[in-house]
Amino acid sequence: MRTIWLAADGSAVEIIDQTRLPHGFAIARLETLADAAHAIRAMLVRGAPLIGATAAWGLWLALCRDATDAALAQAHATLLATRPTAVNLRWALDRVRARVAPLPATERAAAARGLAIAMCDEDVALNRGIASAGLPLIRAIAARKRPDERVNILTHCNAGWLAAVDVGTATAPIYAAHDAGLAVHVWVDETRPRNQGASLTAWELLNHGVPHTVIADNAGGHLMQHGHVDLVIVGTDRTTATGDVANKIGTYLKALAAHDNGVPFYVAAPSPSIDWTLHDGRREIPIEERGAEELAQITGRLADGTVASVSVLPAGSAAANPAFDVTPARLVTGLITERGVCSATAEGLRTLFPGHASKP
Ligand SMILES: CSC[C@@H](O)[C@@H](O)C(=O)COP(=O)(O)O
Numbered sequence: 001m002r003t004i005w006l007a008a009d010g011s012a013v014e015i016i017d018q019t020r021l022p023h024g025f026a027i028a029r030l031e032t033l034a035d036a037a038h039a040i041r042a043m044l045v046r047g048a049p050l051i052g053a054t055a056a057w058g059l060w061l062a063l064c065r066d067a068t069d070a071a072l073a074q075a076h077a078t079l080l081a082t083r084p085t086a087v088n089l090r091w092a093l094d095r096v097r098a099r100v101a102p103l104p105a106t107e108r109a110a111a112a113r114g115l116a117i118a119m120c121d122e123d124v125a126l127n128r129g130i131a132s133a134g135l136p137l138i139r140a141i142a143a144r145k146r147p148d149e150r151v152n153i154l155t156h157c158n159a160g161w162l163a164a165v166d167v168g169t170a171t172a173p174i175y176a177a178h179d180a181g182l183a184v185h186v187w188v189d190e191t192r193p194r195n196q197g198a199s200l201t202a203w204e205l206l207n208h209g210v211p212h213t214v215i216a217d218n219a220g221g222h223l224m225q226h227g228h229v230d231l232v233i234v235g236t237d238r239t240t241a242t243g244d245v246a247n248k249i250g251t252y253l254k255a256l257a258a259h260d261n262g263v264p265f266y267v268a269a270p271s272p273s274i275d276w277t278l279h280d281g282r283r284e285i286p287i288e289e290r291g292a293e294e295l296a297q298i299t300g301r302l303a304d305g306t307v308a309s310v311s312v313l314p315a316g317s318a319a320a321n322p323a324f325d326v327t328p329a330r331l332v333t334g335l336i337t338e339r340g341v342c343s344a345t346a347e348g349l350r351t352l353f354p355g356h357a358s359k360p
Contacts, residue, residue, distance in 0.1 A: 001016075002120070002124075002165050002166045003015060003016050003018075003045065003050050003053075003161065003162055003164070003165055003166070004016075004045065004050065004053050004054060004057065004120065004165060005120075006057075006113070006117065007029060011031070011064075012029050012030060012031045012061075013029075013030045013036070013054075013057045013060075013061065014027050014028070014029055014030070015027070015028050015030060015039060015044060015045050015054070016028075016045075016162070017044045018043065018044055018045060018046060018162060018200060019042070019043060019044055021162075021199055021200055021203050022199050022200070022202065022203040023300075023301045023307050024307065028044055030054075030057070030058070030061065031061065032061055032062075032065070033058055033059075033061050033062035033065075033075050033078060033079070035061070036054055036055070036057060036058030036061055036079065037058060037078050037079055037081075037082050039054060040054055040055065040058075040079070040082040040083055040089075041082045041083065043194070046158075046163065046196070047086075047158060047159065047162060047163020047164060047235070048086035048087070048088040048089075048163065048235065048236065048237045048238075048272075048273050049088055049123050049126075049127075049163060049164035049165065049169065049270060049272065049273070050162070050163055050164055050165065051082075051083060051086045051088055051089050051092075052086070052088030052089055052091055052092035052119070052123075052272060053092065053116070053119060053120050053123060053164075053165050055079045055080075055082075055089050055092045055093050055096075056092045056093070056095070056096050056112070056115065056116040056119050056120075057116045058075065058079045059072070059075050059076065059079065059093065059096045059097070059100075059112050059116075060096075060109060060112040060113045060116050062074075062075030062078075063075070063100065063108045063109040063112050064109045067100075067105040067106070067108040067109055068105055069101075072097060072100065072101065072108070076093050076097055079093055080093055083288055084286040084287075084288050085237045085238060085246055085285065085286060085287060085288045085323065085324045086237040086238060086273070087237070087238040087272075087273060087274070087275040088237075088272045088273055091272045092119065092272070095115070095119070096112050096115055096116070096119075099111055099112070099115050100112050100115075120165045121165075123164055123165040123166075123270075123272075124164075124165050124166045124167055125338075126270040126271065126272070126338040127161075127164055127165075127166065127167035127168060127169055127172045127270065127338075128167060128172070128338075129270075129337070129338030129339065130167075130169055130172040130173065130268050130270060130336050130337065130338055131167065131172035131173055131175065131176040132176070133173075133336050133337065133338065133339070133340045133341050134172060134173025134176070134233065134266070134268065134336040134341070135173050135176045135177055135180065137173065137231065137264075137266065137336070137341070138151055138153070138173055138174070138176075138177040138182060138184065138231065139177070139180075139182065141230045141231060142177070142182045142183070142184075145183075149183070150183040150184060150185040150211070151177070151182065151183065151184045151185070151230050151231065152184075152185050152186075152187060152223075152228055152229050152230050152231075153174055153184060153185070153186050153187070153229075153230065153231050153232070153233055154186070154187040154189070154220055154223070154224075154229045154231070154232045154233075154254065155170050155171070155174075155186060155187070155188060155189065155197070155201060155232070155233055155234060156189040156191060156197065156217075156232075156234045156247070156248055156250055156251050156254055157189070157191045157196045157197055157201070157234070157235065157247065157248035157250075157251070158191070158196040158197060158199075158200035158201045158204070158235075159171060159234060159235025159236075159247075159268060160200065160201055160204040160205075161204060162200050162203075162204060163200075163235060168204075168235075169235045169236075169268035169269070169270055169273075169336075170233045170234050170235045170267075170268040171201070171204065171205075171233075172268065173233065173268070173336065174186060174210065174233065175208060175210070178208070178209070178210045184210065184211070185211045185212065185213070186201075186205055186210060186211070186212040186213075187212070187213055187215050187219075187220065187223060187228075187229060188201045188202050188205065188212050188213065188214045188215065189215060189217050189220060189250065189254070190214055190215065190216055190217055191217060191248060191250065192217055192250075192295075193294045193295040193298075193321060194294055195298070196248065197214065198214050202214050217250050220232075220253075220254050220257055221253075221254075221257035221260075221261075224257050224258060224260075224261040224263050225261055229258075229261075229263050230263070230264075231263065231264050231266065232254055232255075232258050232263060232264070232265045232266065233266045233267075233268055233336070234247050234248075234251050234254070234265075234266075234267055234268070235247055235248075235267070235268055235269075235273075236267050236268070236269045236273045237273065237324055238273060238274075238275050238278070238281075238285050239267065239269045239273055239274045239275065239281075239335065239344075240274075240275055240278040240279055240280065240281045240284070240285070240329075241274070241275070241276045241277070241278060241279055241346055241349060241356075242278075242279050242280070242281075242329055242345065242346045242349075243329030243332060243335065243343070243344030243345050243346070243348065243349065244278075244280065244281025244282065244285070244326055244327065244328055244329050244344075245267045245269070245281065245326065245327045245329070245332060245344070246281060246285045246287070246324045246325070246326050246327075247267070247324060247325070247327065248323070248324060248325075249322055249323055249324055249325050250325070251324075251325060251327055252325040252326065252327045252331075253325075255327040255331035255332065256331065258331070259331050264333040264334075265327075265331060265332055265333050266332070266333055266334050266335070266336055266341075267327075267332055267334075267335050267336065267344070268335075268336045269335045269336065269337050270337065270338055271337060271338060271339075271353060271356070274349065274353070274356070276356050279346075281326040281327075281328065281329075282326045282328065285324075285326055287322055287323070287324050287325070287326075288322075288323040288324060289320075289321060289322055289323065290321045290323045291321060292318070292319035292320065292321055294321050295313070295319040295320075295321050296311055296312065296313045296317075296319050297309045297310065297311055297312065298310060298312050329344040329345060330344075332344035334348075335348065335349070337352055337353075339352040339353065340352055
């Protein structure tokens with residue numbers, strides 16, 4: 001199944017509510033612009049490509065009620081303000097607005113719906129492209145292994161099918177390798193504070209039958225030092241035209257450890273995640289600060305089966321929660337895009353995307 005779709009009655013959008021995973025599975029119905037904005041902000045949907053897809057559908061929901069210029073502008077602004085780091089949000093909103101703005105108000109909602117459907121299908125196609133581009137990297141490592149050895153891949157956060165419309169980005173080559181019969185094993189960073197690795201990536205891999213082990217975020221460096229990681233693949237929320245990568249907090253530390261240990265560090269970067277206007281990720285990419293409660297509390301299942309949140313900090317301690325960090329391009333071995341693998345440089349990106357020359 002996909003993560004987002006038009007409801008059967010044609011008047012709403014349905015999503016998998018990711019705040020309920022892995023201990024529950026629930027579908028949520030989005031009927032209004034406010035519902036879509038809430039779903040993104042409260043992370044019922046999350047992951048850069050899915051944030052973009054939900055925003056596109058959110059504009060449609062807004063236009064169904066009011067298709068005036070003022071309503072379009074207000075809906076665009078409301079959705080754009082939900083989460084700052086993933087550039088897919090702006091990319092999707094601008095694309096839908098550019099399509100519908102020249103149309104008479106009576107035609108806007110239908111055009112937005114058509115484009116949202118097309119963008120969701122496109123997302124899946126892009127991710128299949130990443131699967132094809134990334135599979136040879138895993139195959140090459142597998143070819144150097146003994147028959148009884150597996151390819152050990154470390155990933156951070158969730159850049160799987162739950163983070164996209166389907167297939168995922170960082171997981172796309174992993175699923176392709178597993179489906180092709182290669183012996184792969186995934187080290188899954190738990191990804192505090194929200195635990196997207198432990199809750200979502202592990203759930204995905206389990207359901208797909210991919211061997212995996214969840215590790216504490218701090219274990220990756222140790223595993224790399226001891227030769228237990230062949231390759232790192234992570235996703236991206238925003239990649240600059242020069243190859244700097246913003247991704248879930250902690251990605252930078254994994255890149256440093258990979259660099260120190262000679263472990264290849266790849267970023268699965270579909271083109272909607274590339275911000276061609278930026279050239280210095282650390283200075284220019286807005287980093288989302290989320291609420292301290294995400295750090296102060298942890299949610300899990302109790303022995304009696306109920307799901308509950310508990311505090312893990314002493315009452316009164318301050319907590320800070322920067323949600324993303326920037327990995328400089330020099331630490332990135334390569335970008336896996338839907339058009340192939342390139343170096344994390346302006347030149348590498350220009351070679352694959354000549355029409356998108358970086359804008360000063
Ligand atoms: C294909 S998803 C790429 C990124 O969006 C992903 O790695 C990530 O950092 C998600 O963060 P989240 O805060 O869960 O939206």
